[in-house]
Amino acid sequence: MREHHTEMTGHHTLRSTEEAVGDRLGGLNLDFEAMWAVSNIYRASTAIRNHLEQTVLRDTGLTWTGFVVMWVVWIWGESETRHVAKEAGIAKGTLTGVLKTLESHRYVRRAPNPADRRRVMVTLTSSGERLMRTLFPQFNQEEAFVVKELDSQRRRALAASLRVVVQHLEGTVRP
Amino acid sequence: MREHHTEMTGHHTLRSTEEAVGDRLGGLNLDFEAMWAVSNIYRASTAIRNHLEQTVLRDTGLTWTGFVVMWVVWIWGESETRHVAKEAGIAKGTLTGVLKTLESHRYVRRAPNPADRRRVMVTLTSSGERLMRTLFPQFNQEEAFVVKELDSQRRRALAASLRVVVQHLEGTVRP
């Protein structure tokens, strides 16, 4: 692993962070490969989210989570809240609040399920549908920008490795 | 008690989500490789964070962000708040609140910089230091669990690809 400084800006880049970690933890018996893999997943995720918020979402009035929730409903069609929360990766209590916000913008609508009155269904309004149709291609364009520096093979390998991680974690039953 | 919500959806695994996307967006002209790479980064990041919160952080009273902030100060030593916020990937206003929480647990301490009284330095208390020394090895052990299903070469490739993404995004100067 050869790491060389391109520049000494005095600011803290990714490279110098990893060096600081090496300095601080070099003596300990740690799994550094696992550490770099995991910490870079988190780091990339933050950077990507920031980037997409700043570009595509900037003037829409939508938050990241609001967008994700609408995306789920858009992909799956009318859905139960339970399902939406799971797919969006948020707690059901959180979803209640997010839906309240999205409803106030008239992007989604709640509808009680007549067959089971505990359940609530969520649908996009036509205005929400329209928003997703214009927003999603822009979103995908920025996704392409994000992985621009990786060739096709690496993109597929990246996605494949991450799928393995996710399925490993989700497949692990917790007591 | 079986699920009556039906038929073709069944359970919602990673695979079936990707299938739903294919059904819904198959006709559009999109960069699917980019989409899978990016969405799996986010998905993995969420799954990992949940896992670590449920295991290592569960009984510590620390939030994810609180841990990350302490980690940064632990690695870098006494630091300026500005630097900590950047490394932790949160806004400076957020850091103020997080530090207030951590200070109330006596894990960190604020100290005004005498040379420039606008600046504030953050250090770990000895109790915070002790906490990191016991917590971090556990954390690393769970990181190893997270990537258990990937061989060494894939772990390195994963980290390397993510570094490329992060540096590409952070290197992109925004107007």
Next chain:
DNA sequence: GAAATATTGTTCGGGACCAAATCCTTGATG
């Protein structure tokens, strides 16, 4: 069938989170 048990969405309390406004301090400019 009534009572016990489970499931579902909402509410609530305490944090996390951001962008913008604010408050202090420093450095520059006249």
Next chain:
DNA sequence: CATCAAGGATTTGGTCCCGAACAATATTTC
């Protein structure tokens, strides 16, 4: 020196976020 601009952290307002407690509804058990 006095003023003003720039650079720090904090506060503020609105949203997100979780877990636990809750009320309503559905299912199982006896």
